[in-house]
Amino acid sequence: MISQTEENYLKALFILANENGETGVNELSKFLGIKMPTVTSMMKSLADKNLVRYITYKPVTLTVTGKKEAASIIRKHRLTEMYLVEKMGFGWDEVHEIAEQVEHVKSNALFDKMDEALDFPKFDPHGAPIPDKNGKIDFPDQRKLSECKVGETIQLSGVIHSSDAFLKFLNSKNLKLGTILTVQLIEAFDGTRELSYNERTAEVLSEIACEKLLVQNLK
Amino acid sequence: MISQTEENYLKALFILANENGETGVNELSKFLGIKMPTVTSMMKSLADKNLVRYITYKPVTLTVTGKKEAASIIRKHRLTEMYLVEKMGFGWDEVHEIAEQVEHVKSNALFDKMDEALDFPKFDPHGAPIPDKNGKIDFPDQRKLSECKVGETIQLSGVIHSSDAFLKFLNSKNLKLGTILTVQLIEAFDGTRELSYNERTAEVLSEIACEKLLVQNLK
């Protein structure tokens, strides 16, 4: 039996995994807001349970079992977010904290019912892909808005590392997933972008904001 | 901040409270499946937090604060059960375990949304009353089927201390809340009841089963 605490570590490892699937202890510590010695000892304990591979002074990787568990928790989280938005009338800026708790509920039936009621959605309300029952994720072909060049016209398809405050900010700018944007101008000295979308012709977004926005090419 | 564990103790105290609102440590221990010394020490800790009144060797009572907290958890549990049955297509025999977990979610908004979607229900799928936001419970005028006399015609209005197995058994007998029953016969030697309802003329229920069924007079 995996505890809620352990589930949170596995989820973090899944989310933070770089190209090699590795995550440093320091990175994990900062992400979870838990001090490094605690993380180290948890890594030992998860390694004993065969959920991660851990060698002292080396980055941590999830085992196949660990990865499956992590994907299952992320699936529960994202299905919950989608259910709250689509079926219960919550805003996309209100669902993270609730999903953070509901994701730990031990009942496949509950999440399968959500999945079905939502007609098996592929993405959550923030554009993040929802793993299927086998833990498989269908990653869309996305890049950051901050990487787009002047003149490009693309579609907003995801928001990453989003605080509720940032989502409320997007609401206030009338930016939603699906909005079609054109990059009008990039300020050389601070990376500020000027964008046009809908009837808006010169909305200004900071570079930091643009790094949190994912876009797709138009189809 | 009250932990999940503490919430479970408060809920149990609320449910087990007798006419004086008292509960013995032993009773609590058996109900929760937790050994008595653990219960004793938890009672001390809850008393320090002003959630219960505890004097050694005396039964425990909830304080006003404790009672309010307990009612809030029970409200969450029963709203969740009702939501799962009415909005998600679960059977009344499938929802207890899920609600047992969801009841600990810290989000008034979630339960208020359920309440609204269900149009502010007064009872859960097992006929138990749902406390309102202020912790007030509207107890209906119910008695046990085991207390009814031969010839009485009443309406099934609640199921108490019900295991999932017992609920499945009721399903198999086609007994639901609202079913109108007539007590045809009570066996003197073992308390077995013969009941008629719908087209069924002589369904036999044990005394133990009849003690778990609550009924109301017809209106």
Next chain:
DNA sequence: ATATAAAGTTAGACATTACTAACAAAATTA
């Protein structure tokens, strides 16, 4: 009214999950 049974408490141990302080290894920079 005393013996026995039931209920309740105390003391001490243990697992989990967190922390701080001190130290060690690895990476970076001068």
Next chain:
DNA sequence: TAATTTTGTTAGTAATGTCTAACTTTATAT
């Protein structure tokens, strides 16, 4: 390459919530 910074580990402590063993108080029954 040597010094410094960053990253990571070890050791020791603490809170929470559980347990068993031993003991005490209260209730029950003969």
